Amino acid sequence: MxxxxxxxxxxxxxxxxxxxxxxxxxxxxxxxxxxxxxxxxxxxxxxxxxxxxxxxxxxxxxxxxxxxxxxxxxxxxxxxxxxxxxxxxxxxxxxxxxxxxxxxxxGSLDVLASLSSEVIAMADDFGQRMRKMAARIEEVALSVEAEREGNSEQLEKLKQLQSILKSL
Structure with missing residues (x-):
């Protein structure tokens, strides 16, 4: 109306x-x-x-x-x-x-330019987030590797203890 x-x-x-x-x-x-x-x-x-x-x-x-x-x-x-x-x-x-x-x-070109800059900013933000996430994944992988090495050492000690107990 x-x-x-x-x-x-x-x-x-x-x-x-x-x-x-x-x-x-x-x-x-x-x-x-x-x-x-x-x-x-x-x-x-x-x-x-x-x-x-x-x-x-x-x-x-x-x-x-x-x-x-x-x-x-x-x-x-x-x-x-x-x-x-x-x-x-x-x-x-x-x-x-x-x-x-x-x-x-x-000013459609201006609107397109504005949208383009928003996409670029979003891509930059996304890239920064991905780099941060990759760094966190790397930290976790390193801690898992350290934990695995520690478990390996403990397993060796356990095997030595088992062999000592068997010999008794």
Whole structure:
């Protein structure tokens, strides 16, 4: 259900500043995945918020009826209705908003670059964790080897004791 422009502005006024920034990034014409919206928000420099906070804002905006979720985790703005419900030429202010919304689309390379840097950071983190785990495995292997040598020495002593007892 479409809401009027003034009602939409009133509803936005009741939202947090992050939610308003998120709303500005959510496209009207197509549905974006939540991670795309988060990436566009970050690449636009509007916010450096965590994904969970952006996801929570998307949920609040959806609950308020400002955006919709046509497909799971894909969000799209709800169209605001004109009072006459007829198609009218776009006002200059509305045209500027559409251009501002399309800006993140034009910055798709920025979004891809942001995602790429996240993957690289994740790979670096994964590599560090793997090196730490390999070092721990090596420590355990060395302690097992030391324990095995100790058991071997004890076994030799046991065999000597058995042979002494047999000779008695």
């Amino acid at each position: 479409a809401v009027t422009e003034s009602r939409q502005q009133q509803m936005l006024a009741g939202q947090s500043s992050l939610a308003r920034k998120v709303f500005e990034v959510v496209p009207i014409q197509e549905a974006w995945h939540a991670t795309d919206i988060h990436g566009a928000l970050r690449s636009a420099g509007s916010s450096s918020s965590q994904f969970r906070a952006v996801r929570a804002c998307l949920g609040e905006l959806k609950d308020a009826g400002l955006i919709r979720e046509p497909v799971n985790s894909h969000f799209q703005r709800t169209a605001s209705a004109n009072k006459t419900q007829k198609e009218q030429p776009m006002a200059k202010e509305t045209a500027q908003k559409v251009v501002a919304i399309k800006k993140p689309e034009a």
